[in-house]
Structures are given as structure tokens and as C-alpha cells.
Amino acid sequence: MDIIDNLNAVKRGKLSRRAFNRSLLAAGVGLFSAPLLPRKALAAEGDHPTFFTWGGFDIGELYQPYEAANGALPNFSIFGGTEEALTKMRGGFVVDAAHPCNVGLKRWVDSGLFQPVDTSRLANWGDVMPELVAMQGNDNGAGSPWMVPFDWGGTSITYRTDIFELEGEESWDMLWDERYAGRLGSLASGGDAWWCGAIKAGVDFKDIATDMAFEKIAAELRAQRPLIRVYTDDTTTLEQALASGEMAAAMTWNSSAVLLQSEEVPVKFAKPKEGQLTWVCGIMIHKDAPNLEKTYEMIDAMLSVETGKFMINDYGYGHSNLKAFDEFDEDTLKSLGLSKNPAAILDEGHFMIPQSQDWESRMNETFELVKAGF
């Protein structure tokens, strides 16, 4: 995922060759030597913090104030998914900060690997959307958050307007449409697909942990499986398949639709009548962070309006700084599927609720059985 995301970034001139090589290195080394890495493997690169994040978040535009103050970017270590990241950290990989999402929040906190955030050290904290801070399980009991919200968005269906013949309203049924058997795609991670299955099955997220919900969702996903060409977490695979017409519709994040539209592929990011899946990701600080001071500086840079402006415009994701939205007019935001009142978007969708480790294991195993054809 990282490599192709990065390739795209290079193609669009958003990533320097040096940064690209570094992230290639990180991805390669990460894949093949995860268990071998010594603790604080990357601490050697000066006194800059190491941020353990998704591919595509390791570019200078997201850290401008930090770079201006320090003359360099933070160090990056790249993961392909948050589960992989948590596993690696539980295995002893120490970074300064990492980039999980709200559904994993409880488990990340339970792992005991993180420290609460001292928000008084963040100059931009006052502009952070309170709805995002108040996500379930984010309070450490003493009023400090565990996670600083950073990016948020939706998971929905990106479809080719010239290929997919819409019958009535946009709906999750589109990804179950037998007319397009073998031409539909899905994200492979249960963190997205299972929750979208829940919306399709009409399961309220409050009840998602019940046995009944498990059965209903699994049944929906089993019915969908024969129609799916590929399950992948590599968003570029889905984007390319949509661009070439190999797929008529696929489950993606908003960034895929924004990217394809910028390349003039006739696609739309559906607003399903049942509501889309909404999520928020953010930054958590490792309890043994070697460069705590600079870590706060990095987080503050990520919360800045400059960063928000870039992320909204180029990635099409929401940003946690409310003021970043003031940089755009209503029409631009609308074309990106966002609005001046971001909270409304979150309210319209289904916001993921943090789940226990047992739930997560069961969900992943069940979804894997479904994908394998059981």
C-alpha cells in the first residue's frame, strides 16, 4: 500500500525522491525484519521524533511548522495497517508517536503502551473539534485525552458514473449488485468491511457486539463474497481498477474518489441512503517516547491550519482543526464531500465505536472465514 501510495505522491510531485526512498526503505525493512528490529531502531537519526504512520502521511506538507522550526522533518516509520503497527509495538518497537483510529482506541489504551496527552503543551489544541476529542474511551479519567484527533473521513462506495447504472438512490446495495459480479471491490480489513456490512445488515453500532449482529453481518458478507473481484487494503489497487474500468464500484475511503476525480476519471463517492461509515484517526504518544518535547512540537504542527488546508484540499480528508475549514468556500468543500459544519457529516454517518480485543479477534476471524469462502 505504502509503496504505491508513495508512487502516486511522487507522480503528483508531492514527494521528494529522497523522502520516497526513505519510505521505500521503511516499508521494505518493516515488512521483512519487524521482529528483528532493535528497540529505538530509528532514534539514531538526530533528535527528531519518530512517527509510526500510514504511507502517504510522511510528507513535508503535513509538518510545515515543525520543519520551519527545526530545519528537518520528523522521522517516519510506515505501517500497512494499525493492527500490524500495534503488534510491532507490542513486540518492543519503540517510537515516539503512532497513528491509530478510533475503533482501535480501547485496545491501544489497554495495551498499556501509551501515555495521556498533556494538551496544555499544544498551542492549536483550542481549535480542535470537540466532537472528535469526545470520542468514546478517549478520556483517561483525569481529563486528558489518549489520542489527539487528526484526520477523519468516511468509508463508502466509489463508483464509475459511466459504468454503474444506478437504480434509484445511492445505497450500500450497490456493493451487493449481482449485475456487477466480479467487478466489485472491497477493502480487506475488517475494520472497514465488517462495519459497512453492519450498516448494510441494518445493525445498530450499539449492538454490534451481540451474537445476533455477528450472524447477520457475516451472512451479508457471505452473500457479497462471490461478487468481489479482490479484497485489498492497498487502496491504489482499487483506484487503478476503477480507473481502468476493471471495477464498476468499490468500497474506499474519500481520498480515493478525490484522487480519481482529480485525474478526471468519472467517479462519485456515494452518499448511501443508509449512511456512510465515519471514522477518525489520530496521534497517540508512546509511554517511553524518547523525544517527548519534539513529539509535542510535531503534533502541534499536524494540528496547524496549514496542515489542515493541505489535507482537506489534496487528500479530501477532514482535519481536526475547525479553522482549517475556513480556508475553503462552501462549494469546494461540497465537491470534496465535506462542509463548513463538519460535525454534521459525522452525525449523518455511522461513527465507529471502540471495541474490546475479544470482539476484534472474533470479528477478524469471522471476516477471514467469510473471505476464504466459509
Next chain:
Amino acid sequence: MSDAASTGTATSSGKPRASTGFAALFHRSPTLRGYLMLSPALVIMVIGVLLPFLILVVMSFWTREGFGFDTTITAANYARAASEPIFGVFLIRSFWVSGIATIVTVLLCYPMAYYVAFHVHRHKMLWIILMTLPFWTSYLLRVFAWKVILGYEGVINSSLMTAGLIEAPLEFLLYSQTAVIIALAHAWAAFAILPLYVSLEKIDRSLLEAAADLGDGPVKRFLRITLPLSLPGIISATFLIFIPTTGDYITPALLGGPDGAMIGNLIQLQFGAVNNWPMGATLSIVLMLWIAAVALVFIFVTRKSKESLI
């Protein structure tokens, strides 16, 4: 040896020198000396192979409990591995895919190795280096390359379409077991070429000349001399490809599609998203045992056939 030991016990001043110490022991005991000389390799083996393996074995008898482990010894994971159909299906699929990939690789590499061993007379090393050239790039990139080649708008599909041979792109090329087999056969080719080349190169040419003098044609010469004598190379090539590919997870993850996942993907899943390290350990052990069993059968069969050939 005894000289060294006796002179080592006393110095010119008459005082005993380290007579009970380590140095003396080192001189006196050839066994200890042997172990000490082996020790760097031994340490690496213990730390790098034996210890991780023991941890894996022990962990496979634990169970997952939230984030941690319940360390009560139980065979529950093994019972689960034996009873739930998904594990069996994936195991059989892995052996099937990697078995086919192994056969394809050896069949494709044998003629190449044969050509270099018998028909190339100058710059042999250059040929070998050229054939192992793909190994100079990362495994991951080679798999990605196949994704580009086999893809919907890939090299094969677009060539066939430009040539007018097909109307629409062939979809079975990518996201299928075929794709996994093709990529594995290419990615591991060097592991087959080298042992095959070595065993073919070692064959005494005078045997072939003698057979020719006695009236054997090229086919008979190959079947009666070259093939049996290159069997050790075929066997090691088979092992070198079969064992690692059975547990491979990158290739099926990228090229396999919904029906192409293999046992390695299940193991990765247990260690990753499912967070059940004990179950992952159990599956790894089960896989190892099965590979060992298959390997033993293979050795037995080839030994028999080798005897009958010679």
C-alpha cells in the same frame, strides 16, 4: 598434545602455571576445545534458531487471553487446528499451489541449467550471474512486477488486445492461484538453477562418451546417465523451493484474490489482526510438521527411484 599439556603445567620458575585453570583444561580436553572452536556458530544457532523455535513450541500450548497469554499448558489450539475445516483447506491449498510451483520451476530451470553446464564453454559464470539477475531486486518488487504484467491493463492483456486476439482483458490472469504459481515459479527460479547447474556440471563427461561409444542415442544417454546423476540437484532444488513457498504469504496476499490465500496468510492473520499468537504458533508448528512429513516421503520415494534408475 600431551607435550603441550605437560609443559603447560609448570614454568621455568617452578611455579605451576594455571594447572587447574581454564587454559590447562582447554589444552587437556579435546572435546572442550572442539566445542569452543564451534562456539560462535553454536551461539548463533542457539540464539537464532533453537531459542525462537522453543519459544514457538511452548507458545503453541498456551492460549490467548485478551492482550496477553494464559500460560496453562493445553493442546486446545492443536485440537482446533485439527477440527476446523479452514485450516485443513488452506494447508492442502498451500501444498497444492507450492507443489505445482515447484514442479514448474524445476521443469523450466532444468533446461537452462543443462544448457549452461553442457553447451556453454566460455564465460560460464557470466551466464549463471545473468540467470540469477532477478534476485538482485527485492522479492516484494518482483511480486509487484507480476501484478503489473498480469493485470487488467497489464502487459499481457494489452498485447493480446492490440494483436486483436482477445476482445476484453482476460480476468483470470490476476487474483487467482495461477497468478500465485507464476510469480512463485519466477521468484524462486535462482534457487533451482544453482543446485541443478552444480549437479549437472559435476557429471563425468567420459560416462557420456562411453555410452555414445556403446551405441546409446542422446535420449538414452540423458535418461540413463544425465538424469539419474543430476537427481541430487533436482532433490535439493525441489526442497529449496517447496519449503519456503508453502509458507509464503506476500505473493498470495498480493496476487491470490479471494481464492488464492494460503496457510501463511492465516498464520500472519493470527499474529496480526486476530492477535492470537499462540494459535499462530500452533499453525506454524503444524505447517512445519507437515512439510517435514512430505519431505521425508519425498526423500524415501526418490531414494527408491534412484536405486531403480542406477
